[in-house]
Amino acid sequence: MVKIENSKRTILNLAESLLQDRGFNGFSYADIASALNVKNAAIHYHFPSKEALAIAVIQRYRERFKLWINNARIKDLAPQEKLNWFFKIYEDFRVNNGKVCLVGALEVEFNTIPDGLKKEVESLNRETLAWLEVTLAEGKKHGAFQFNGTPASKAALIYSSVQGSLQMARALGAKKFREVVEQNKMDVLAA
Numbered sequence: 001m002v003k004i005e006n007s008k009r010t011i012l013n014l015a016e017s018l019l020q021d022r023g024f025n026g027f028s029y030a031d032i033a034s035a036l037n038v039k040n041a042a043i044h045y046h047f048p049s050k051e052a053l054a055i056a057v058i059q060r061y062r063e064r065f066k067l068w069i070n071n072a073r074i075k076d077l078a079p080q081e082k083l084n085w086f087f088k089i090y091e092d093f094r095v096n097n098g099k100v101c102l103v104g105a106l107e108v109e110f111n112t113i114p115d116g117l118k119k120e121v122e123s124l125n126r127e128t129l130a131w132l133e134v135t136l137a138e139g140k141k142h143g144a145f146q147f148n149g150t151p152a153s154k155a156a157l158i159y160s161s162v163q164g165s166l167q168m169a170r171a172l173g174a175k176k177f178r179e180v181v182e183q184n185k186m187d188v189l190a191a
Contacts, residue, residue, distance in 0.1 A: 008046045010036065016057045020099035024054055024106060024113050051114040054106075058120040061102055062127060069131050079139030080189065086132065087181045090162050091174075098170065103128070104163035129155050136188065146190040158184050 014035055018027040029040045029050065036042070047053035068074055074085060090101060106113060106121045113121070132155035139145030147154050165180035 007042070011043055011046055011053070012057055012060055015053050016061070016102065017099070019054065019057060019102055019105055023109050024050075024117065025109055051117055054113075054117050055120050058102060058106075058117070058124055062120070062124050065124070065127060065131075079135055079142065079144045082135045083139070083185070083188070086135070087162070087184070090166060091177065091181070100166040100170070101163055104166060107163070129159055132159060139188070143190055145188045147188050154188065158188075 011032060014032050015027075018031060021027075029043045032043050033040045043053070047056060068089075074082065077085065103121055103124055106117065107125075110118065110121065129152070133151045136145055136147070136154050136158075137151040140147070140151060161180055161184060165177045168180075169175075169177040
């Protein structure tokens, strides 16, 4: 069996990419093993099941998101800059590489993914929405944002439009994603 350099991280990186490209039901351990030129057992050594692997990918993403939002450089930004940063995550890591967000990919398959993975997807959704809601409320309170409805409702609208526009960008190109982002900005920025 071939030894994989930084094997656990390498497997997680590849699994994340496959989840974003194909979804949970669209790849197997054989895809990962083939890409890494190893046997399936090398993957099972680190992750006993595909569900465990996907859960580890989501947990790693949740940890990265927590690190980002708790980073002093992000926490100290003005609400408009925080919102720009949020959109930039999706543009840099997703649309520019033809990928969709992990949550969006797994939400499409939500009724067919294992229960443990469903819980991780729900947690990531709640955490992302909570941060976005707080950011929107802060911006509204300080006069930077203006919108009808509650910050929670606006957060859900923005989040869902970003996820949907990533899907749309696959068929219509990255320009469509950028148009949706710009519309979201115009919809919340105070005149």
